[in-house]
Amino acid sequence: MPSARTPDFPIYTETTDVLVVGAGPAGLMLAAQLVRAGIPIKIIDERIDKTSTGRADGLQPKTLETFKQLGIADGILKKGVKIYDYSFWNSYPDKKLHRTNRDAHFPPLVDVLEPYILLVHQGMIEELFLKDMEARDVRVQRSSTFESYILDENPNVEYPVIAKYKHNGEAKVIKAKYLVGCDGAHSAVRRSMPGTEMQGESVDVFWGVLDGVIETDFPDLWSKCIISSHDKGTILSIPRERNMTRLYIELSTGSEGTKISKAIANQNFVMARGKEILAPFSVDWKSVEWFGCYQIGQRVASNFSHANRVFIAGDASHTHSPKAAQGMNVSMHDTFNLAWKLSLVLNSISPTSLLESYPAERRKIAQDLISFDYEHANAFVKNDQVALSENFAKNIRFISGVGAVYYANTPLTTPSSTSGLGLIPGELLLPARATRYVDTNPVDVQLDIPLRNQFNVYFLTSNYHSSLQLLSEICKGISAPNTITSRASKKSLLAPYSHPKVETDEYIQPNRYVIPDLSRIFTFGTITQSPQKDVEFTDLPPLLRPYKWTFYNDDLEEKVSPTKKWAGKRGLSDGEVMTVAVRPDGYVGGAEVWGQGMGEKAVGWLEEYFKGVLVV
Numbered sequence: 001m002p003s004a005r006t007p008d009f010p011i012y013t014e015t016t017d018v019l020v021v022g023a024g025p026a027g028l029m030l031a032a033q034l035v036r037a038g039i040p041i042k043i044i045d046e047r048i049d050k051t052s053t054g055r056a057d058g059l060q061p062k063t064l065e066t067f068k069q070l071g072i073a074d075g076i077l078k079k080g081v082k083i084y085d086y087s088f089w090n091s092y093p094d095k096k097l098h099r100t101n102r103d104a105h106f107p108p109l110v111d112v113l114e115p116y117i118l119l120v121h122q123g124m125i126e127e128l129f130l131k132d133m134e135a136r137d138v139r140v141q142r143s144s145t146f147e148s149y150i151l152d153e154n155p156n157v158e159y160p161v162i163a164k165y166k167h168n169g170e171a172k173v174i175k176a177k178y179l180v181g182c183d184g185a186h187s188a189v190r191r192s193m194p195g196t197e198m199q200g201e202s203v204d205v206f207w208g209v210l211d212g213v214i215e216t217d218f219p220d221l222w223s224k225c226i227i228s229s230h231d232k233g234t235i236l237s238i239p240r241e242r243n244m245t246r247l248y249i250e251l252s253t254g255s256e257g258t259k260i261s262k263a264i265a266n267q268n269f270v271m272a273r274g275k276e277i278l279a280p281f282s283v284d285w286k287s288v289e290w291f292g293c294y295q296i297g298q299r300v301a302s303n304f305s306h307a308n309r310v311f312i313a314g315d316a317s318h319t320h321s322p323k324a325a326q327g328m329n330v331s332m333h334d335t336f337n338l339a340w341k342l343s344l345v346l347n348s349i350s351p352t353s354l355l356e357s358y359p360a361e362r363r364k365i366a367q368d369l370i371s372f373d374y375e376h377a378n379a380f381v382k383n384d385q386v387a388l389s390e391n392f393a394k395n396i397r398f399i400s401g402v403g404a405v406y407y408a409n410t411p412l413t414t415p416s417s418t419s420g421l422g423l424i425p426g427e428l429l430l431p432a433r434a435t436r437y438v439d440t441n442p443v444d445v446q447l448d449i450p451l452r453n454q455f456n457v458y459f460l461t462s463n464y465h466s467s468l469q470l471l472s473e474i475c476k477g478i479s480a481p482n483t484i485t486s487r488a489s490k491k492s493l494l495a496p497y498s499h500p501k502v503e504t505d506e507y508i509q510p511n512r513y514v515i516p517d518l519s520r521i522f523t524f525g526t527i528t529q530s531p532q533k534d535v536e537f538t539d540l541p542p543l544l545r546p547y548k549w550t551f552y553n554d555d556l557e558e559k560v561s562p563t564k565k566w567a568g569k570r571g572l573s574d575g576e577v578m579t580v581a582v583r584p585d586g587y588v589g590g591a592e593v594w595g596q597g598m599g600e601k602a603v604g605w606l607e608e609y610f611k612g613v614l615v616v
Contacts (some may be wrong), residue, residue: 015159016042017346019176021189023050023140025122025328026314027182028129030335032070035138037343037453038497042174044144044165046183050130051123053211053290057238057246058083058119058325061112062401062428066336069451069586071508072128080118081239086224088385093230096280100385105224110400113431113444117224117325119240121211121290125328135502143168148192149179151309161309178342179310182335187316193306198319200299200370206251206262207295207321208270212288214245218281221245226380226388232276234380244289248322249274250380251293267291294322298370298377304359308352311338311359318366320373321380329401330369334362340453340584347495349488349521351615354411361406372398402428411612412583414590414605420570421578423591429582432562434552437532445552445562446586449523452499452514453584456523457606459544460554460563460578462571464530468539470577471526473599474606475541484607487616489519512549521614525550527562567593577602581609 020031023045031043059067059080067073086105091097106115133139149163159175166172181189190196214221218237225237233250240246249270251260267288275283301317314331338358344350372395379388397403406426408415413425422430429446436443449456459474461467478485498520499510513523524547528535532553537545544551554563564571567578575596581589590609594602 013172014042014174016040016174016176018042018178018180018342019044019161019163019174020180020182021045021146021165022182022184022187022314022316023047023126023142024182024184024314024331025125025129026316026331026335027180028126028133028140029332030180030182030313030339031138031140032129032132033336033339034343035133035136036499037339037347038500039343039346040497041138042141042176043138044141044146044167046143046145048142050126051121053121053123055122055290055292057121057240058117058328059125060117060325060329060399060401061106061110061114062404063329063332064114064118065112065401065431065447066333066586067128068447070132071450071504072132076120076124076128077118079124079241080120081241082116082118083224083239084116086226087220088389089220089225089227090385091229097227097229097278099220101389102220102223106396106400110397110402111431112400112402113447119238119246121241122328124241135504136500141167144172146181146183146188148188149310151307153307177309177346180335180338181310181312181316182314182331183316185315185319187312189310190301190312190316193303193310193312196301196303196306196312198299199302200297200319202295202297202299205295206260206265206293208249208251208265208267208273209290209292209294209322210247210249210267210270210274210285210288211240211244211290213243213286214247215284215286216278216281218278218283226385227277228385229277229279232279233273235274235277236380247274249277262293262295265293297321298374300363300366300370304363305355308355311355313338313362317362318369320370321377326369326373326399330365330404333365333401333404337362337585343453343497344521344584347492347497348615349492349495350613354613357410357412360410361412364407365404368398368404404428406587412589413587414581414609416591418570418591418593420568421591421593422565422568423580423588425588425590427588429580429586429588430565431560432565433556433560434527434554434562435532435556436549437535437537437551437553438548440532442556443552445525445527449513449525449550450508450510451584452510452520454514454519454521454523455584455589455610456525456550456582458525458527458578458580458582460566460572460580461526461528461530462563462576463574464528464535464539466574467528467577470575470594470596470599470602472541474577474579474594474602475543477599477603478606479543483603484610484614484616485522488521488610488614491616492520493517495520513547515546518546523547523550525552527552527554529554529561529563531555566591579606581606
């Protein structure tokens with residue numbers, strides 16, 4: 001175990017706040033968010049360049065929403081292939097291969113803005129983050145291989161993580177406040193973490209993967225297809241960008257029932273097996289851009305952190321089969337979760353104990369993923385269409401990303417005491433549309449406020465004027481100088497790091513939402529069903545008047561109404577105010593409805609929530 005003494009390491013030449021190991025999607029998501037927050041980082045990767053072809057390929061609806069919030073979605077939406085449906089094809093001893101079912105990929109019960117998977121290769125995702133970082137003058141240091149670290153547990157040491165790596169073969173040592181390993185399934189960071197191991201098992205089944213341009217008479221080439229032969233195995237077919245198709249081809253047994261090893265599963269072998277499964281349809285590859293072969297395994301790391309100073313994320317912390325398009329998505333949301341927490345801690349806005357919520361929350365999601373993937377992969381191997389379809393339907397919200405749910409009863413999630421609310425602490429804010437008062441633009445409320453690692457606090461009313469007295473009491477209460485919200489806001493203005501200005505900010509205008517001279521930790525929003533013409537900015541309580549860009553009229557159709565969706569079946573009566581605390585990652589921290597005379601309780605509720613997550 002590491003000791004509290006200063007480790008006997010070579011003289012270091014570098015220091016940084018956060019050392020990120022691995023420049024795949026998980027590492028780049030983390031690095032890009034920290035760079036946006038102005039946090040000093042260093043990101044290293046052993047590869048000489050970004051991913052050029054193949055690897056991960058699917059973006060789920062929640063990931064697309066996250067990219068929209070980050071302002072980087074436009075380019076990828078134009079280049080990717082959108083998958084709205086999926087088909088099942090089966091053959092039987094007495095019946096040739098034929099379509100047995102076709103359905104929407106994300107049925108209406110999944111409440112998402114983008115009801116499709118976007119297919120693009122991993123390198124295109126990496127390029128989004130690389131350009132975003134380069135706009136802020138930060139780049140990946142490549143040809144750099146991480147070796148090991150030692151943690152100095154002396155609490156007075158500023159840079160307790162001492163890491164060794166090689167850059168172009170030359171030994172280097174760097175000191176950091178935090179280290180995050182996003183370096184894949186064979187993570188060197190994980191191997192350096194004391195007492196940490198991968199737990200789970202690998203199934204003795206191999207799958208070949210081919211990306212290429214195919215000429216075929218198979219009719220559903222441009223839909224997602226699960227194609228199962230009664231005697232030759234299974235294919236998952238997915239259309240790709242630039243007229244390509246990806247085929248995941250099962251390689252469980254050979255022609256005489258023998259087990260297939262990775263050694264014989266070369267590209268020609270896999271292509272031949274694909275033709276056998278797709279028969280009687282013809283298949284010819286005009287080109288092959290990428291080929292791979294992998295073994296199915298579901299494993300989760302025993303620990304996701306070491307002393308709240310070293311963390312692992314993505315494939316370094318969990319591995320599974322790739323056929324449900326989860327790996328890249330879950331991995332990026334691992335580090336999306338960690339990034340805002342590191343930013344708040346390094347800015348002395350939140351206590352270091354906030355970082356304990358990262359392994360608690362993301363290991364829970366990893367376990368949920370493994371449970372789903374185990375059933376999903378086994379149904380593929382067994383060619384069990386019924387089990388596959390049932391498992392997919394049961395887990396569709398999780399697959400989309402909106403069903404990734406955190407436990408309640410933590411400092412970040414406070415269970416609601418009011419029944420019938422549509423918002424559930426530990427779940428994502430439901431999509432809702434309203435009219436922005438200041439310019440009468442219809443907007444997606446949950447995406448409208450730019451991400452700046454701040455908490456969003458919404459106040460909802462049905463009739464603004466009948467609720468004004470209660471709303472004024474709440475706003476006056478939380479504006480008092482001695483409250484946590486006021487003191488945290490003042491402290492946030494003194495934070496050592498701030499977001500660097502870039503050209504894109506001239507179009508986004510983030511200072512309209514996170515007002516620099518008021519608070520860097522809170523954005524307040526008001527949503528009312530009262531008509532736009534019946535309310536003026538001067539009617540708002542003083543706390544809310546500066547936030548005119550987050551004043552919304554809930555006057556669009558009922559099925560997208562935030563008042564209806566967020567208050568749920570209970571609804572809001574005249575004179576009531578609903579308060580919603582939303583975490584920087586878009587998850588609901590808490591939601592309550594207050595009636596007349598309950599202003600003091602509402603203030604106390606907000607104070608109690610933020611007491612656990614902010615340092616004052």
